[in-house]
Amino acid sequence: RFTVKELFAHASALANQSVSVTAWVRTVRDSKTFGFLELNDGSFFKNVQVVFDSDLENFSDVAKLPISSTVTVEGTLIYTPDAKQAFEIRAAQVRIDGYSVSDYPLQKKRHSFEYLRSIAHLRPRTNTFSAVFRVRSLAAFAIHQFFQERGFVYVNTPIITTSDAEGAGEMFRLTTGTNDEFFGKPASLTVSGQLNAEAYSLAFGNVYTFGPTFRAENSNTARHAAEFWMIEPEMAFAELADLLMVAEDMVKHVIHYVLEHAPEEMAFFDQFVEKGLLARLQHVVESDFARVGYSEAIELLKTAKVDFEYPVSWGLDLQSEHERYLCEQVFKRPVFVTDYPKDIKAFYMRMNDDGKTVAASDLLVPGIGELIGGSQREERLEALKKRMVEMGLNPEEYAWYLELRAYGETKHAGFGLGFERLLMYLTGMSNIRDVIPFPRTVGHAEF
Ligand code: 4AD
Numbered sequence: 378r379f380t381v382k383e384l385f386a387h388a389s390a391l392a393n394q395s396v397s398v399t400a401w402v403r404t405v406r407d408s409k410t411f412g413f414l415e416l417n418d419g420s421f422f423k424n425v426q427v428v429f430d431s432d433l434e435n436f437s438d439v440a441k442l443p444i445s446s447t448v449t450v451e452g453t454l455i456y457t458p459d460a461k462q463a464f465e466i467r468a469a470q471v472r473i474d475g476y477s478v479s480d481y482p483l484q485k486k487r488h489s490f491e492y493l494r495s496i497a498h499l500r501p502r503t504n505t506f507s508a509v510f511r512v513r514s515l516a517a518f519a520i521h522q523f524f525q526e527r528g529f530v531y532v533n534t535p536i537i538t539t540s541d542a543e544g545a546g547e548m549f550r551l552t553t554g555t556n557d558e559f560f561g562k563p564a565s566l567t568v569s570g571q572l573n574a575e576a577y578s579l580a581f582g583n584v585y586t587f588g589p590t591f592r593a594e595n596s597n598t599a600r601h602a603a604e605f606w607m608i609e610p611e612m613a614f615a616e617l618a619d620l621l622m623v624a625e626d627m628v629k630h631v632i633h634y635v636l637e638h639a640p641e642e643m644a645f646f647d648q649f650v651e652k653g654l655l656a657r658l659q660h661v662v663e664s665d666f667a668r669v670g671y672s673e674a675i676e677l678l679k680t681a682k683v684d685f686e687y688p689v690s691w692g693l694d695l696q697s698e699h700e701r702y703l704c705e706q707v708f709k710r711p712v713f714v715t716d717y718p719k720d721i722k723a724f725y726m727r728m729n730d731d732g733k734t735v736a737a738s739d740l741l742v743p744g745i746g747e748l749i750g751g752s753q754r755e756e757r758l759e760a761l762k763k764r765m766v767e768m769g770l771n772p773e774e775y776a777w778y779l780e781l782r783a784y785g786e787t788k789h790a791g792f793g794l795g796f797e798r799l800l801m802y803l804t805g806m807s808n809i810r811d812v813i814p815f816p817r818t819v820g821h822a823e824f
Pocket residue numbers: 542543568569570571592594600601602603605607609610747748749750751752791792793794795796797798809
């Protein structure tokens with residue numbers, strides 16, 4: 378018995394041989410004397426074509442099969458390299474293993490992504506989502522491979538936490554129904570594993586996390602989800618410049634990996650989702666990412682011949698229209714913006730000598746905006762405490778985090794990459810809801 382993927386891979390070697398495949402029926406067509414089945418088993422997004430004729434003892438049952446029924450076909454593989462279908466199976470036997478009811482919602486016509494979101498439990502059965510979620514799996518593997526090959530230790534940081542890692546007040550609060558203080562104090566779902574990753578970095582040197590994070594952000598955009606996966610490497614003895622090199626290498630590694638291991642899926646996206654995707658990704662792996670200081674970026678925006686909706690001035694955060702202008706119009710490739718004003722960034726970022734900016738960097742990429750946020754961490758105990766107080770945080774609530782400084786004031790740096798945003802960048806899919814299996818956004822937690 379072969380998978381559909383194996384039949385495609387070995388069609389010429391299997392020519393005229395007897396093969397068997399178990400799969401779901403994607404389409405059925407028949408005339409009086411013969412018919413066609415298109416079958417898919419999930420191993421590949423393409424379908425295998427099966428021809429059956431009226432010699433089949435159960436011909437009329439097969440011809441009436443509802444879409445999505447399960448069958449096992451045995452027959453001869455006919456190899457036709459010059460035809461539209463490179464091969465087909467002439468069925469000697471079609472065993473019906475399971476019947477679908479007749480109102481299967483996925484018909485042969487193309488459905489909108491919006492409609493498919495409303496049947497998120499069935500959409501992985503379509504070609505597009507088959508390709509998206511196979512690439513998601515491969516990209517996750519590529520990320521582990523990248524870090525493991527460089528000696529980074531994979532750390533599992535907690536999902537339930539009592540400290541706000543970003544200090545931004547976007548935590549989902551946990552309650553048990555009868556007792557709000559199961560943990561002795563209010564607990565929440567984590568917004569980032571960074572603070573815990575820092576603890577392990579200051580023991581192992583280089584570490585990374587890869588796990589779910591949660592944000593109660595009221596942003597109803599195509600790039601924000603309430604539950605998303607983040608990769609957070611943290612490196613001891615490292616500065617901002619070291620971090621940018623790792624981030625650039627990592628993004629390029631993942632692109633190479635999916636181009637090499639999912640060529641058919643990537644070609645499918647190039648044809649049906651974003652024309653020119655392959656050329657765009659090729660350009661990204663071949664060019665160096667750009668770098669620009671925040672202050673210079675502000676000057677570039679001020680002189681832009683574009684009417685921005687939001688104001689541009691030193692000290693204000695960049696809005697997504699500004700971010701996209703910088704990477705899409707000015708640099709035309711991924712760009713690291715560095716050294717942001719301290720007041721628009723998190724408490725843990727290392728103060729620069731000017732006392733006004735921090736050693737932080739966001740990676741902005743065309744089509745998406747912010748893909749990565751990172752920084753060198755404030756390792757100086759007194760400076761960190763002072764900053765926390767200035768920002769209205771209570772140092773006592775972060776006592777363990779401060780001890781990481783007390784016991785070694787070690788330089789270190791790290792970043793966070795939003796996995797779904799990376800997938801949008803890799804596949805050309807334009808909505809974050811279409812690259813995570815069961816999306817959670819404002820007003821939506823079905824399935
Ligand atoms: O910039 P953020 O908030 O940084 C942190 O959480 C740091 N603790 C990371 C670190 O230094 N270890 O988030 C990092 C990345 C963003 O650049 C973005 O790609 C993604 O996480 N992200 C989101 N993705 C989807 N939906 C959301 N609501 C997101 N918020 C952030």
